[in-house]
Amino acid sequence: TAGHATGGYTTTAAAAAHFVLVPMMAQGHAIPMTDMARLLAEHGAQVSLVVTPVNAARMAGFAAGVEEAGLPVQLVEIPFPAAEFGLPDGCENVDMLPSKDLFSNFLEACGALREPLAARLRQRRPPVSCIISDMIHWWAGDIATELGVPWLTDIIYRHNLLENLTDDEIVKVSGFPTPLELPKARCPGTLCVPGLEQIRQKIYDQEMRSDGTIMNSFQELEALYIESFERAIGKKIWAIGPMCLCHRDSNAMAARGNKASMDDAKCLQWLDSKKPGSVIFVSFGSLSSTEPQQLVELGLGLEASNKPFIWVIKAGKKFPEVEEWLADGFEERVKDRGMIIRGWAPQMMILWHQAIGGFMTHCGWNSTLEGISAGVPMITWPHFAEQFVNEKLVVDHLKIGVEVGVKGVTQWGTEQKEVKVTRTAVETAVSMLMNEGEVAQEIRMRAKDFGMMARRALEEGGSSYNNIKLLIQELGNKQNTSV
Numbered sequence: 001t002a003g004h005a006t007g008g009y010t011t012t013a014a015a016a017a018h019f020v021l022v023p024m025m026a027q028g029h030a031i032p033m034t035d036m037a038r039l040l041a042e043h044g045a046q047v048s049l050v051v052t053p054v055n056a057a058r059m060a061g062f063a064a065g066v067e068e069a070g071l072p073v074q075l076v077e078i079p080f081p082a083a084e085f086g087l088p089d090g091c092e093n094v095d096m097l098p099s100k101d102l103f104s105n106f107l108e109a110c111g112a113l114r115e116p117l118a119a120r121l122r123q124r125r126p127p128v129s130c131i132i133s134d135m136i137h138w139w140a141g142d143i144a145t146e147l148g149v150p151w152l153t154d155i156i157y158r159h160n161l162l163e164n165l166t167d168d169e170i171v172k173v174s175g176f177p178t179p180l181e182l183p184k185a186r187c188p189g190t191l192c193v194p195g196l197e198q199i200r201q202k203i204y205d206q207e208m209r210s211d212g213t214i215m216n217s218f219q220e221l222e223a224l225y226i227e228s229f230e231r232a233i234g235k236k237i238w239a240i241g242p243m244c245l246c247h248r249d250s251n252a253m254a255a256r257g258n259k260a261s262m263d264d265a266k267c268l269q270w271l272d273s274k275k276p277g278s279v280i281f282v283s284f285g286s287l288s289s290t291e292p293q294q295l296v297e298l299g300l301g302l303e304a305s306n307k308p309f310i311w312v313i314k315a316g317k318k319f320p321e322v323e324e325w326l327a328d329g330f331e332e333r334v335k336d337r338g339m340i341i342r343g344w345a346p347q348m349m350i351l352w353h354q355a356i357g358g359f360m361t362h363c364g365w366n367s368t369l370e371g372i373s374a375g376v377p378m379i380t381w382p383h384f385a386e387q388f389v390n391e392k393l394v395v396d397h398l399k400i401g402v403e404v405g406v407k408g409v410t411q412w413g414t415e416q417k418e419v420k421v422t423r424t425a426v427e428t429a430v431s432m433l434m435n436e437g438e439v440a441q442e443i444r445m446r447a448k449d450f451g452m453m454a455r456r457a458l459e460e461g462g463s464s465y466n467n468i469k470l471l472i473q474e475l476g477n478k479q480n481t482s483v
């Protein structure tokens with residue numbers, strides 16, 4: 001077989017590599033795993049993606065895409081014991097939980113996948129060569145040990161820095177190349193969900209046994225952070241992102257994640273009718289639900305900004321008062337320049353359209369990276385978890401966005417009565433980002449540059465491209481290095 005550019009690696013060796021991916025069933029975790037499956041398969045590895053029936057149905061677009069491209073990706077479907085753990089029937093994804101109090105039940109039900117999954121993997125051919133699991137599935141490490149194969153994780157939580165501090169106390173995070181200071185409440189480890197505390201220690205302990213970590217990022221974006229993180233955990237990190245860039249045309253982008261709640265063609269037609277760089281896209285991910293008062297305030301700010309916008313509202317159905325408010329004049333007033341998407345938006349397809357000039361985001365890591373990859377500057381509106389740190393990266397470090405100025409944390413699944421961002425703050429941030437002034441131009445140029453760097457990282461010879469090759473060579477084929 002012909003040797004590959006990376007040295008000992010051969011195409012035959014790649015074909016023997018068999019990666020098993022075990023995602024956390026929440027869209028912000030499962031979607032990048034589908035991207036990872038595609039990337040590994042495009043580089044020649046076999047991939048088994050572990051799913052449950054409801055999640056498999058949601059991934060129909062992904063499954064059709066890999067089949068059409070002839071990529072060696074298979075879904076391994078394992079029944080999910082929802083009822084056994086007190087969950088409603090078919091409740092197989094975090095975004096389907098009726099309340100966050102059921103999160104611990106959800107985690108227990110996930111843990112029950114361990115035995116059936118181990119049984120399936122023992123039988124799988126070609127034999128499994130590496131397991132990559134979301135860190136929340138700490139038990140996947142035991143399956144890897146049993147099978148005698150390497151285990152990589154793809155997310156890490158640490159929070160012992162935060163013990164004994166009050167919410168407003170400033171945490172100085174050491175070990176970073178530039179100083180990072182945040183009030184405790186805005187630190188990633190403060191994500192408060194029942195069940196997470198109980199398994200946090202297990203996650204840390206198991207993480208020490210893992211063979212390394214996959215990072216959905218790229219060297220040129222944050223080389224110093226990747227290096228210091230690698231030093232801190234004492235494990236190899238493979239930065240192989242932005243993984244979303246495995247989608248290269250608008251059809252593939254539209255099929256990513258859930259089925260969109262609106263017609264893609266209509267959305268594109270609307271975008272085509274707008275001037276390049278003129279539209280602001282507003283979306284807060286798959287989990288954050290914004291309270292009615294805050295939604296109204298946001299809408300009024302968008303109206304006052306006078307810019308065209310696409311606004312994704314997740315909670316429209318849950319809050320009839322918001323629907324009433326939209327119908328009571330708002331939609332009519334903005335009908336020439338505003339599009340509202342209720343439910344799931346084809347986010348990547350939208351972000352890549354030339355009409356988009358700004359992205360108002362909750363700073364979930366996927367959304368942040370998608371904005372960066374598309375070269376779109378951002379308005380940051382973090383809600384919880386690691387989103388405040390991502391805001392710092394975007395605004396202070398990369399300088400490719402402006403803050404909307406949120407006044408506090410909006411915890412997932414917790415009712416919030418007060419308005420955290422006023423309509424004036426929304427209007428100010430939109431006009432700061434979307435004007436023709438020097439500062440806004442500079443931000444736009446920097447965002448474009450990072451978009452180009454992101455694309456280059458995954459092109460042949462780019463940093464992430466090479467890391468994927470190395471990952472397959474080093475961990476996919478331990479038993480095949482002599483091929």
Ligand code: UDP
Nearest residue numbers: 028257285286287344345347364365366367
């Ligand atoms: N997403 C989407 N349409 C939506 C909402 C979310 O395509 O209407 C995708 C988005 O592109 C991203 C993921 O869902 O890939 C959300 O992940 P992120 O880390 O940004 O936020 P989370 O949902 O985990 O808070």
